[in-house]
Amino acid sequence: MALEKVTGDIKRMYEQIKIRPISNVENLLPWNTFLEMGLIVAHRDLDKILSEKKWAIVSGRGPSGPLHLGHLLVFKLVAWFQRVFNVHAFIPLSDDEKFVFGKIGSLNDAANWALENARWIAALGFDPKRTHIYVSSKHSWVYRYALTVSRHLTLSSVKGALGVDDSKNIGIPFYAAVQIVHILQPTFDFGLRTLVPIALDQDVFMRLTRDVAEKLKIPKPASVYVKFLPGLQNVPMSSSVPETAIYVTDNEKVIYSKIMRAHSGGGISTADHRKSGGNPDRCVIYEWLKAFYFRSKEHAERYAEACRTGQIVCGYDCKPLVYDLIVDFLHKLKNKADKIDLDSFLWNP
Amino acid sequence: MALEKVTGDIKRMYEQIKIRPISNVENLLPWNTFLEMGLIVAHRDLDKILSEKKWAIVSGRGPSGPLHLGHLLVFKLVAWFQRVFNVHAFIPLSDDEKFVFGKIGSLNDAANWALENARWIAALGFDPKRTHIYVSSKHSWVYRYALTVSRHLTLSSVKGALGVDDSKNIGIPFYAAVQIVHILQPTFDFGLRTLVPIALDQDVFMRLTRDVAEKLKIPKPASVYVKFLPGLQNVPMSSSVPETAIYVTDNEKVIYSKIMRAHSGGGISTADHRKSGGNPDRCVIYEWLKAFYFRSKEHAERYAEACRTGQIVCGYDCKPLVYDLIVDFLHKLKNKADKIDLDSFLWNP
Incomplete structure (x- = not known):
């Protein structure tokens, strides 16, 4: 599967795309079991973001069903970052993503799952004063910022990044802009650089986002690469299995x-x-x-x-x-x- | 230019795509100078929509500069339809369109033009109680409905309709869904079939919209085809000339x-x-x-x-x-x- 393939490619990634082993910056983080157990494997610009006074962490979820333990683990890490560094956390629930990819029948169904998911996520120890969970399609600024971002993304670059062809619906490439907006919104609105926990095989998204940030002349997001909890059958956890x-x-x-x-x-x-x-x-x-x-x-x-x-x-x-x-x-x-x-x-x- | 080419093709259009000469339904409309002067040349389903008790008229404008007389003429026709048939008129000002096509530098600039344009449009005799002028990107329902529509439009169909390739930004194909939303919104929200005054060379948009309406099982929009006022230099009116x-x-x-x-x-x-x-x-x-x-x-x-x-x-x-x-x-x-x-x-x- 993609994850293992990419893990095998990690040395190449270190060389080619400015991802660094987490061991290089471990001393910047207080002791924690995520590091101790090897659940965070790499980073990009973590040292840079930690040197700033204020920043924000962003981690989303596509609400098309109940959360599984793999999701909870990632959000536990996000809550840990919030607690330790006293930062605001932004949690987009991307009903739009699940809808355009056909993983859910209607935006209303997705919104219902979003609220159900949000309850479990919030319970992981987030601070209500510094946590902002939102349903993506319900905010008009999401569309407006996505328009701004879309001007900097060609169809060919996004089709390549997502691996989709022209038989796909037009909502799918546009969603790339929306996902980038989720990552950059704290920067747009508050000038805060963001940290994104992500899997290595999704790094292409971080690269698109950083390209857009450069074009817009705003701080590029940092990332930490999380090793996902393997599925019980030794294949990645999947809602369809x-x-x-x-x-x-x-x-x-x-x-x-x-x-x-x-x-x-x-x-x-x-x-x-x-x-x-x-x-x-x-x-x-x-x-x-x-x-x-x-x-x-x-x-x-x-x-x-x-x-x-x-x-x-x-x-x-x-x-x-x-x-x-x-x-x-x-x-x-x-x-x-x-x-x-x-x-x-x-x-x- | 496109318009003249298409006017030459009008016989073919009558045969192939269910557009009918306006003369077939003239008796359904009260006397008016638009018809008398040959400014309305054709229609699709005008007879059908006029047989319904309630319907709505939709005509938009991309706000990237001041209106010219050609625009005013079309909106005069819209106001005439409103007055004669006592219908609601919906007038989307598509700042999003002008932005993704790079015709304006920012959504805020477009919004300023939108308000300036709206004042002139309203002055053409629209009834404030039955007229709804809006700036497209400012309404979250535009994005939500566009997501719904986007699932029914493949990249290949929209690229063909708009004549764009993969070097274009991802906002452009998505805007096709937004334009369809502008046309279908009164149907989504109030169950009203809509009438759209449009130029013959833009009919491909009506066909996309009707295809989506059929997939969503809602009434298809009707259209009247307007002969545009020629430019003073005998080329189409253009903001760039x-x-x-x-x-x-x-x-x-x-x-x-x-x-x-x-x-x-x-x-x-x-x-x-x-x-x-x-x-x-x-x-x-x-x-x-x-x-x-x-x-x-x-x-x-x-x-x-x-x-x-x-x-x-x-x-x-x-x-x-x-x-x-x-x-x-x-x-x-x-x-x-x-x-x-x-x-x-x-x-x-």
């Missing part, structure tokens, strides 16, 4: 079943595993434990060693542990989400 | 000079003209007299005969007459425009 992800709407029975059937690095049988050990380096469950459990590299390494030596077994130890962690995490988050005063986070037109 | 048009902002000296230098059907000298007569069928001034002076075919024919027989001469008779008519028309219109309560016509977000 529900077994790959755990959704915030899944009940305990569904979560149990998904985890128990997940791809792991265990032996072909329990007896074999006890004898020969497992392979945590090829284990989805181990990756999920990195995201939700381990608090240090040493902790993770001790655990990996117990796997390699057959002291712990997927079905008896690791999967029940992940199950407990996730059920507990979602249970607590749901309690917070139910109590959220959503209006205090929403940027209403 | 100011001598071709008379602008509402031209002073009397400028108007005089433009008319005196206009292309006419006169002889090569006054003496020659007196002797051999002129050719009103190839005379721009005669076309302008049709638009602003003659009140019947007989009136126009008597006048043409006086030209053919050399009884009247361009520089002594026709041009001074047109000058007086236009200065008087603009003078009266300016008085009205100055007193217009613009807010009562504007549809503000």
Whole structure:
């Protein structure tokens, strides 16, 4: 899949497109488990943005269904940045994106999912005073800024970036301008450079955005490259393959079943595993434990060693542990989400 | 130029694309000088829309400079339709169009022109209670409806319709959806079929709009095809060639000079003209007299005969007459425009 391919290409990316390993700037960030567990792999201009007094973080979501744990992890990182650096966070919910790509039947359906998603996102620890969640198509400035941006993007550059041809609808290339607007809006409105957490395979979007910023003579956005939580079946999490992800709407029975059937690095049988050990380096469950459990590299390494030596077994130890962690995490988050005063986070037109 | 080419193609258009000669439905319209002078040449579904109890008329304008007399003539026709059929008129001022096509430097400049243009348009006799003038990019529903429409338009169909290639910016194909929204908005919001006065060479837009309406299962717009006032130099009026048009902002000296230098059907000298007569069928001034002076075919024919027989001469008779008519028309219109309560016509977000 794209993600793995790109991860393989990371050295080339470091050389060609000014992306830098996160290790170069680790000392600029306070200790955190995202770095400790290798969930942030690279950056562009993070050092530059951290040297500025005020900046903003932007991270969006296309609302076409319930959030899964991969989404929550990214927004947890955004909330961490907000907390640690005391910055404003802008969270566009791009109903327009999901609509033009045909992932949702109507903008109203998308708006309903947007509000549902927003509740869970807000519950991750965002500060209502400095968080601005909004539904993209409901703000006339989105269209106006997108017009401004569109003048600087040719059809050929956007078709190349998105990999689309002329059989696609005209909303798709224009959405490129809208996404760029989401990233640049705090710069347009408040002169704040923005930081965007993104996956490496989406960097082409950051490059388009930076090109536009240069043409408009405004500060270019910075980015941190996030390693996505792998899907339970060892393919990327996908809404069209529900077994790959755990959704915030899944009940305990569904979560149990998904985890128990997940791809792991265990032996072909329990007896074999006890004898020969497992392979945590090829284990989805181990990756999920990195995201939700381990608090240090040493902790993770001790655990990996117990796997390699057959002291712990997927079905008896690791999967029940992940199950407990996730059920507990979602249970607590749901309690917070139910109590959220959503209006205090929403940027209403 | 495109217009003449298409006029030559009109028979083909009648056969291929369901445009009908206006003569077929003349009896459905009360007597009016637009028809009498041949300024409306064809229609599509005019009979259908007139058979409905309620409908609306839509006619827009891209605000990138002052209006010229050609614009005023079209809006006079729109005001006539409103008065005679007691219908609501929707007048989008497409700042977005002028911006994506690079005809104006900023949306704010376009908005300023929009308000200036709106004042003159309103003064043409529109009813404030049933007239809705609006600046396109300022309404979030424009973007939302354009998203809905965009799903039904492929890049290839719009590139073909507009005649643009991939070197153009991504705002241009998306604007096709916006223009369709302007036409369909009264149908979306109030279920009213719309009538659009348009030039024959822009019919491709009506066909795109009707295709989208069919896909959305809403009533298709009707159209009347307007013969544009020819430019003074016998090329179409154009903002980039100011001598071709008379602008509402031209002073009397400028108007005089433009008319005196206009292309006419006169002889090569006054003496020659007196002797051999002129050719009103190839005379721009005669076309302008049709638009602003003659009140019947007989009136126009008597006048043409006086030209053919050399009884009247361009520089002594026709041009001074047109000058007086236009200065008087603009003078009266300016008085009205100055007193217009613009807010009562504007549809503000």
